[in-house]
């Protein structure tokens with residue numbers, strides 16, 4: 001791998017915000033306003049957990065918002081404190097499931113759609129329109145309960161999809177996922193997931209009066225493949241370019257808004273533009289951090305409330321966060337080739353794996369190791385979520401797998417959404433200590 | 445009120461109490477006599493199949509005073525303290541010695557994670573003394589498609605048992621085992637009636653012993669003892685007190701119930717798995733065996749982990765009414781969080797009915813670690 005690495009001349013200064021990031025952020029705002037208009041005009045509106053196969057709704061042209069995306073928007077708008085106060089007032093605990101419960105908390109806010117005296121909206125982006133459908137998968141004990149409560153507050157129909165566990169688990173899942181999913185999963189799991197999809201489709205048809213069209217799904221799946229192939233190229237470009245042209249701060253914000261729009265032409269085109277923009281930087285030798293010395297991997301959910309944290313270690317140590325799951329998952333976990341043979345089964349082969357790839361030992365640990373090697377990672381900073389059983393993903397095995405391979409890991413507990421529990425100075429101290437005592441001392 | 449004299453003096457109760465207190469004794473005796481033991485983690489490992497395979501089922505339980513030598517290195521702190529104590533026994537050789545096999549059911553997400561961790565230890569740390577382990581991947585949402593899938597899953601468990609024992613698990617053996625399990629449940633229902641009726645003859649503490657002992661002894665013997673005990677306990681003195689319903693975490697020991705009953709309450713029912721829920725719903729002997737197993741485990745009383753809020757509200761209302769409870773106590777251990785999402789809706793419903801209730805959430809384990817718990821419980825009972 002070292003041989004394939006291109007040594008780039010360093011450019012002065014840091015990479016400016018990518019054009020594609022600004023574009024994505026503008027697009028999502030505009031898209032959200034359009035969605036609101038459709039909902040106000042009386043269309044059904046779905047609110048989905050991230051692991052729900054949203055491709056079905058996309059194919060049926062049912063507008064929807066993804067819970068985790070919206071939680072991130074609420075986090076960025078610093079609504080969390082208010083929302084957890086609302087939960088407390090309603091008798092709920094305010095220290096549980098912060099990531100997944102944000103929108104439920106918001107649904108308790110009487111001011112969500114209101115404006116202040118100056119005409120500024122009080123809810124994030126003017127608040128969440130009332131969904132008519134709320135769908136989650138039962139990938140933990142709490143999600144179904146939270147979604148049911150959320151649906152009730154909005155007067156929406158609640159729909160739950162089941163989850164199954166893998167019995168067979170070839171370690172190198174990423175070599176199977178794109179083409180050979182029949183040998184990646186237990187056959188009966190795939191069969192059951194296809195049946196779940198058919199039931200979901202039937203429910204949506206009954207609810208919305210729209211008919212599902214398999215050709216439309218194929219189009220959506222093709223668009224997703226196109227989009228994710230570009231993410232794969234970007235991920236490989238970053239892996240092969242030293243110093244890296246961009247950091248996780250650039251990529252997460254450019255990729256995630258488009259990832260939630262996956263299946264659309266816009267998202268696929270955006271991924272392509274993103275690739276060429278980063279490629280241009282790489283070709284010109286423009287580095288995100290010209291003094292890059294250490295390449296860091298970020299494991300865990302994004303720090304939505306404190307993105308600048310990632311950049312804290314660039315100037316002082318030349319330590320750059322070059323890898324997060326957000327780009328790399330797109331590359332390895334989403335692509336399903338030859339969709340036309342059976343689009344529903346291909347979709348089933350995508351959605352049942354998502355949680356497993358990320359949260360199931362040994363799949364997650366093996367992939368992180370493969371990625372750490374591929375990206376020449378010097379150290380891993382791993383945020384273990386505090387209050388989420390689903391995300392307790394075998395941190396011991398992840399740490400052990402990476403450290404046994406000679407890659408130092410700093411694991412700490414924090415909450416990705418709840419700024420109340422985040423102490424920037426303490427965390428900075430931890431990471432600085434890690435860089436000085438583990439990463440810099442490591443034999444390269 | 446601890447366990448009363450009338451109970452302690454009763455020979456059947458004394459035998460059950462002995463099994464409850466010496467939980468490993470029967471399994472060790474079984475092994476000594478050449479039998480094989482299967483340890484169960486989770487509350488949806490069907491005894492009917494385990495018994496039909498010729499294995500003795502025993503429930504995994506925590507040792508609250510065990511030092512967590514390896515567990516604290518392996519489990520994230522989001523795992524609740526009782527599960528941590530159970531896990532230590534699963535990886536320190538305790539269950540490797542006590543049991544030949546371990547079956548884990550996905551009765552809660554926590555047990556799914558525990559299974560994944562055990563499986564990974566078996567794969568990547570073969571030096572750790574973890575018994576051969578399998579997993580039962582139930583679907584608990586109630587529809588026809590999930591029922592069919594559950595039949596497949598139970599068929600796989602049956603195959604696993606056959607593989608382990610080297611013998612077929614026949615339909616006849618399943619039916620015979622189911623009859624024993626049904627008899628045991630019927631006997632336990634008679635004890636239940638002595639708690640839920642107008643006159644309470646069996647205390648909650650005594651009931652925990654009667655029910656829990658069945659997790660650690662020969663099922664047939666348990667059924668016979670409970671049957672005889674139910675007859676005799678019908679003559680035990682009536683217990684006066686505030687009728688309390690307990691919901692939330694399982695109670696593997698007697699401490700919290702003792703505190704409630706010492707304060708003048710009497711626990712007339714509960715919905716956790718070491719109590720009433722364990723004997724809800726029979727195996728329907730008119731059904732084909734696998735279908736009957738699925739029917740029993742899929743469709744019994746909703747658990748706090750695998751049900752939606754409205755289901756939990758309705759279930760609690762019904763159970764509280766059936767047990768004629770005056771008061772409801774929510775009790776959940778720290779990090780055992782899912783029931784916390786049900787609580788506000790359940791509380792509102794109880795408040796609307798004028799049923800007094802209290803909530804002890806984020807409780808330390810074992811219960812005696814909680815400062816002033818007995819006093820707080822007494823305040824609730826007497827208040």
Ligand code: SF4
Nearest residue numbers: 097100140388389390
């Ligand atoms: S346990 Fe985790 S995944 Fe489940 S609802 Fe809570 S935060 Fe979300």
